[in-house]
Amino acid sequence: MVGSVVDVSLMDPCEKVEALPREFDPKEISCPITSEANGVVEENGKREIVLGRNVHTMCFTIDEPDADDEITGEKEAYMASVLARYRKSLVERTKHHLGYPYNLDFDYGALGQLQHFSINNLGDPFIESNYGVHSRQFEVGVLDWFARLWELEKDEYWGYITNCGTEGNLHGILVGREVFPDGILYASKESHYSVFKAARMYRMECVKVGTLISGEIDCADFADKLQLNKDKPAIINVNIGTTVKGAVDDLDTVIKTLQENGFTDRFYIHCDGALFGLMMPFVKRAPKVTFKKPIGSVSVSGHKFVGCPMPCGVQITRLQHINALSRNVEYLASRDATIMGSRNGHAPIFLWYTLNRKGYRGFQKEVQKCLRNAHYLKDHLRAAGISAMLNELSSTVVFERPKDEEFIRRWQLACEGNIAHIVVMPNVNIEKLDNFLNELVQKRASWYQDEHIQPPCVAAEIGEDNCDCVLHKN
Numbered sequence: 001m002v003g004s005v006v007d008v009s010l011m012d013p014c015e016k017v018e019a020l021p022r023e024f025d026p027k028e029i030s031c032p033i034t035s036e037a038n039g040v041v042e043e044n045g046k047r048e049i050v051l052g053r054n055v056h057t058m059c060f061t062i063d064e065p066d067a068d069d070e071i072t073g074e075k076e077a078y079m080a081s082v083l084a085r086y087r088k089s090l091v092e093r094t095k096h097h098l099g100y101p102y103n104l105d106f107d108y109g110a111l112g113q114l115q116h117f118s119i120n121n122l123g124d125p126f127i128e129s130n131y132g133v134h135s136r137q138f139e140v141g142v143l144d145w146f147a148r149l150w151e152l153e154k155d156e157y158w159g160y161i162t163n164c165g166t167e168g169n170l171h172g173i174l175v176g177r178e179v180f181p182d183g184i185l186y187a188s189k190e191s192h193y194s195v196f197k198a199a200r201m202y203r204m205e206c207v208k209v210g211t212l213i214s215g216e217i218d219c220a221d222f223a224d225k226l227q228l229n230k231d232k233p234a235i236i237n238v239n240i241g242t243t244v245k246g247a248v249d250d251l252d253t254v255i256k257t258l259q260e261n262g263f264t265d266r267f268y269i270h271c272d273g274a275l276f277g278l279m280m281p282f283v284k285r286a287p288k289v290t291f292k293k294p295i296g297s298v299s300v301s302g303h304k305f306v307g308c309p310m311p312c313g314v315q316i317t318r319l320q321h322i323n324a325l326s327r328n329v330e331y332l333a334s335r336d337a338t339i340m341g342s343r344n345g346h347a348p349i350f351l352w353y354t355l356n357r358k359g360y361r362g363f364q365k366e367v368q369k370c371l372r373n374a375h376y377l378k379d380h381l382r383a384a385g386i387s388a389m390l391n392e393l394s395s396t397v398v399f400e401r402p403k404d405e406e407f408i409r410r411w412q413l414a415c416e417g418n419i420a421h422i423v424v425m426p427n428v429n430i431e432k433l434d435n436f437l438n439e440l441v442q443k444r445a446s447w448y449q450d451e452h453i454q455p456p457c458v459a460a461e462i463g464e465d466n467c468d469c470v471l472h473k474n
């Protein structure tokens with residue numbers, strides 16, 4: 001069930017929605033603008049993002065209060081109606097969300113009582129600052145849980161609750177850079193864009209490594225690239241679940257490749273587990289992410305599989321590395337070792353709450369359900385003659401990009417070139433998948449009724465075996 005932390009008196013749909021002056025039209029809010037006005041144009045069948053076109057999006061304006069507003073309460077009623085309509089649109093959009101790896105299945109009703117507090121964990125989680133309205137006690141509890149999961153002793157780890165997986169990558173790569181100031185950053189070309197952003201921000205030399213069809217890093221290419229830069233240490237981003245294909249880089253082979261190419265103790269590995277960092281420990285046969293191996297840091301997003309209703313993440317690194325990065329800050333009476341200054345103090349409480357409720361066993365059950373449902377989706381797509389691929393350790397189903405942008409928007413599918421994906425999260429059940437499959441099969445029949453228009457070939461993206469185009473179907 002979907003819970004809420006906002007004031008119930010404002011959000012009670014029975015009370016407020018009934019009072020609306022006109023029928024609610026979810027399209028008005030969820031799909032208010034044409035794709036062109038939104039900065040995306042389609043020309044000759046090609047989508048292009050045009051900077052500068054995104055200036056006239058729909059918005060709720062802010063109007064100066066009337067002088068007598070306090071007396072009439074009209075403004076209050078107006079705002080309540082906007083919020084109620086917005087809530088309805090969220091319910092509607094949540095029902096049709098499939099493309100982004102967010103677990104929308106949660107109930108945090110019990111935490112509603114905390115919304116009145118400005119909880120801020122600025123500074124180091126382990127050093128209390130002068131600001132007393134914080135949640136460090138929850139933050140450290142959550143960090144301990146993750147350090148245990150990734151097998152790093154309490155007195156050997158450092159970490160913090162970040163604002164998102166991106167911040168985890170920015171931090172992990174920065175720690176690597178501080179450990180090896182002249183290190184070169186290596187990342188597979190299918191790494192998340194935040195990795196390449198980190199390289200730009202820190203002005204680091206960055207080498208892109210090729211990938212296999214599955215999306216995982218190609219260690220033969222990695223070895224070649226290491227050979228070209230033997231004089232500089234290596235900082236490597238290892239993907240524990242790539243963004244588009246859910247591919248898991250083979251950590252053991254990455255380490256072996258480093259050692260075989262003479263980088264025995266001149267490397268730093270950051271593991272980007274934004275999506276899959278909390279799923280993989282519970283997948284049978286999956287290689288282990290553990291600090292018993294020579295890795296420097298691991299990060300994960302808290303709003304993805306874990307299901308926090310606000311963006312957040314967890315970053316864990318070795319305590320020995322953090323001293324190189326941190327500075328004392330007198331004004332805080334704490335230490336600065338994080339990327340951001342102020343940090344969301346609510347997020348650790350949400351994480352603490354859900355980890356307590358689900359525990360290792362709860363997550364294990366949810367992972368198994370996601371993998372089962374992902375197989376169901378992939379098998380049914382293939383049975384319907386639709387190109388599709390599912391990596392062994394993943395719940396991300398990659399398939400042929402639907403032809404119709406309206407369909408893509410309705411199901412909020414993430415697309416890249418000729419492929420789209422669905423990330424099967426705990427809230428994605430068989431009923432939802434069946435609805436999606438039925439609609440896709442029906443629509444597809446109309447998109448391709450003219451035999452001159454054929455579904456795209458996606459062999460280059462997901463392999464010939466997974467491709468069902470005219471050329472490759474058997």
Ligand SMILES: Cc1ncc(COP(=O)(O)O)c(C=O)c1O
Pocket residue numbers: 164165166167169191192194239241242243244272274275301311312313
């Ligand atoms: C592999 C990977 N890394 C990093 C990120 C960034 O995570 P966030 O959106 O939490 O910043 C994502 C997001 O999808 C991702 O897939």
